[in-house]
Amino acid sequence: MRKRKGAGRPTISDVAEKAGVSTITVSRALRDPSKVSDHLRRKIDNAVKKLNYVPHSHASALASTRSNIIGVIVPSLTNNVFADTLRAIYDAFDQGAYQVQLGNSRYVAKEEERLVRTFLGQGPSAMIIAGTDQTDVTRELLENAPCPVVQIMEIGDDPIDMMVGFSHFEGGRAAGMHLVQKGYKRIGFLGARMDPRSHRRMEGFKEAMRSGGRYDPDLIMTTTTSSSVTLGAELIGQLRARRPDLDAVFCNNDDLALGALFGCQKAGISVPDDMGIIGFNDLEMMAASYPSLTSIRTDRYAIGKHAVAMIQSALEGEMPDQKIIDVGFELQQRESTSRKR
Amino acid sequence: MRKRKGAGRPTISDVAEKAGVSTITVSRALRDPSKVSDHLRRKIDNAVKKLNYVPHSHASALASTRSNIIGVIVPSLTNNVFADTLRAIYDAFDQGAYQVQLGNSRYVAKEEERLVRTFLGQGPSAMIIAGTDQTDVTRELLENAPCPVVQIMEIGDDPIDMMVGFSHFEGGRAAGMHLVQKGYKRIGFLGARMDPRSHRRMEGFKEAMRSGGRYDPDLIMTTTTSSSVTLGAELIGQLRARRPDLDAVFCNNDDLALGALFGCQKAGISVPDDMGIIGFNDLEMMAASYPSLTSIRTDRYAIGKHAVAMIQSALEGEMPDQKIIDVGFELQQRESTSRKR
DNA sequence: TGTTATGATGTTAGCGCTAACATAATGTTA
DNA sequence: TAACATTATGTTAGCGCTAACATCATAACA
Missing domain, CATH: 3.40.50.2300 (Response regulator)
Structure with a gap:
């Protein structure tokens, strides 16, 4: 008997069994409730609660080649300017199903490029990157990334995808x-x-x-x-x-x-x-x-808030009202x- | 033909094939080179380089029930005090094989507990948490966590596992x-x-x-x-x-x-x-x-540096010199x- | 009434990796 | 030299989830 033990916590199969449905139905109920009938959805929600089930994000990422990671790259962790924006991003994402992954490029373009590669390698749900001065390689990587990308802190007329900031x-x-x-x-x-x-x-x-x-x-x-x-x-x-x-x-x-x-x-x-x-x-x-x-x-906090809002509407398939948001200054x-x- | 496409990037099998070995040998060569002969290791290293192979962290995490995530929980992102320590942590980990996952508890104990649960759910390689005033539940979760835990910023006489800070x-x-x-x-x-x-x-x-x-x-x-x-x-x-x-x-x-x-x-x-x-x-x-x-x-930067050093030696199986490091003040x-x- | 669209659910086969066991090759001892 | 460690490598079977296809029920229509 050469079973592996796993992590011990409940899996989607446990939920499926308890609710009397198949695993894929549970999967659907959790990712897009509208795809499942009210009847089964209720049963599934109950089972989830009873078992205290939390999806294994790694398994999900592996199967779907898409993680729940939001990659954020800033050039400094000690500069208050970025701290305020980061706080907004964390505030907005902390409750939800996403994991913020933060990288510090230290104002070094090559470092930024490396971080972009690392993050993209994880199949992020979205990317947030400070500034508009990426290297050509970084820019190309991000342009071809299969996820929303928001450049923050400043605006320009040639966004990779979306932008929030000011001039x-x-x-x-x-x-x-x-x-x-x-x-x-x-x-x-x-x-x-x-x-x-x-x-x-x-x-x-x-x-x-x-x-x-x-x-x-x-x-x-x-x-x-x-x-x-x-x-x-x-x-x-x-x-x-x-x-x-x-x-x-x-x-x-x-x-x-x-x-x-x-x-x-x-x-x-x-x-x-x-x-x-x-x-x-x-x-x-x-x-x-x-x-x-x-x-x-x-308004650094507003920049972070807008960035997250743009990402969320993009992930829900909506076209955002505008690709570039100028939060201005005063x-x-x-x-x-x-x-x- | 109902093949799935995957993410397109090279997998461990591609490396194994190119190097003329089995996948597990590649896996071993990458995780613990000493377990593989020089001869094969060279071949594997070459194949990795040629294919530009990067391990899929989610697959690895799923198979081993252990991720390369270092969970870090601080109560504030804007307080300069934590920013300096975070910078040290990022500086120390950025090059390596670990991913720092940052959480902001906003000085709310319940929030901290939630973050600890979330992070532990990912099977982190280690946890770093600010302060010594966790709730009983949080403390128990961390005491039973199958990974090193470092409490930072202050010291006390009853560490969950390890501590760096000052009085x-x-x-x-x-x-x-x-x-x-x-x-x-x-x-x-x-x-x-x-x-x-x-x-x-x-x-x-x-x-x-x-x-x-x-x-x-x-x-x-x-x-x-x-x-x-x-x-x-x-x-x-x-x-x-x-x-x-x-x-x-x-x-x-x-x-x-x-x-x-x-x-x-x-x-x-x-x-x-x-x-x-x-x-x-x-x-x-x-x-x-x-x-x-x-x-x-x-010395906030030193606190972060020490915390990472402690974690690294713990992950390498060494007993650290001391469980509690007092960086003092002046x-x-x-x-x-x-x-x- | 049979044909077809529509929606809800299930079956199966992986995603890419590693644990656990198996085996082959080498060294070590009496 | 047989008996046994030890080391290096391989085989197999999952980890927990979801994509892709299959099926079944019901509604919609001619």
Whole structure:
């Protein structure tokens, strides 16, 4: 007698036996209740409850060559921006029949490609990937993937499948225009990490400077070092050393902006009178700081929520209302750019 | 002819055929190369490379009732503290043969229990779970789980299996003692969320107050609201309204501490002379702020690294050196508690 | 009434892998 | 040299589920 023992927990056969039907009927009742008569469905539901049956996802994945995995790839786990979006994704999927599988590409394109391969190898139900700057190979893999794909965080005009985000270029431009309007004259840009989205914000900023007659490449200071508050203080120090006449900065993100504020305070420079500061993302701390910090508010949670909604309607076979959702952004003006002239 | 098509990618049989061996030999060569002769192993490795073979994890999981999943359960995705630990876990596992499966319990015990059930249902290779305050049911599930289990973030004397973290009680005590030593007299406690770890920090703090002759329950202000910088400013405002003589606070975490600093600045209270502030965790911003903020530094990345190392040695059948690893903490004294008397 | 569409359920054969046993080849001992 | 370990490889039968086809009942129609 050379039986294998299995995991011990109830199987679909146990349910089928208890309900007096065949296994495939149980399978159908669980996956698409409309395919089974009310009568049998009730019996099956009862049996499931009584046995405390939970489908073996691996068996299901093997038989159907399709798993209940939702692959999510982000470039950073510590960046608050992604954390908010991830939270939305987990919130939306946690109750349901799907398993979120998270990958961290660390801003490395090759790593991202590897993760896409790994995830696709599991026959995911859907993929969510941050950004629009995939390698050609990654893009092709995803275009041919037999599942919905949502690019998040930013939008562009050539989606792999679907997109939710906002225009970083426009966000950067709005920030720049705000500083011009506020009457600042020598407006700098501080940028860390300089991933593609940071670049687009910078380009938007430059555009605003040009149209406002304030463009000066000497006032742009960037580094590929990852962003931090400490770095913000350092960068503004360096830029001021180079250009003591600097009177405002747009920071690539809020950590830098907070750091820039601290840097100014340490150097005895008054914000906003001698230095205007604007950040990007509007993390919670921006409103609480003293002086409070102007920032471009983005709704990261909404991005995650929309992404999941798009996936769910795609999985239910509906055509989504739109392939590209722009959640926009909103300038939150606060004390750090409200100078009394 | 009623063949099923499969996923199209190469299977273990394809490799076996190409290498001129049986499938089980390929299986063994991949899982435990020492069980196969060099001769065949070379052939198999070649075939794998040529076919670009990747094992189908679902099939493997089904056949062995054991998946390559590492289940990780944390109470928050946005708290930087967990983000650092998660990053370490992802960094350590990303290259290998394991898949990290992340769950967010949202500080809800029942949710945690549900996640543990879900994960155990997949036959994980290991489980990592934050904290030591699981429900009895959760604990029992994990104690009987046929895989290594690591509790992270804190330590205690009754591990389910293994533990990595530090004593939050001692951390809180060290913070309290520091304020006493610095000569502060009416020392308050600000606590948000008040999860079990926050409680233990508070208890450590109280202990320090008692032993320093400074215990005053009226100076303790807590809320179950989740922590934020804004909240820190509010809480210190409320506590000062109640006790204008307050001259120092230990904040449950760094967000509150930063908020408390901003609150003081707004109210024109000089830090550290009129108000000492100490936080917990020592996030990066603490050193950068102005004035810089004293905090209890904890090594979250190390916790994740150790957890993975413990799991890996357990999976290789080794007895770990120790079941409980205390990564400790370190008081980082900065300007916010360095008063000139 | 017989023919055909429609829907509900069942039978069978895998999905790709590995546990459990079987066997062959080699070494080890008295 | 026989008797027995030990190691390397193979055979077979599932793991639990679902795709694909088959069957049966009922409704719908000419």
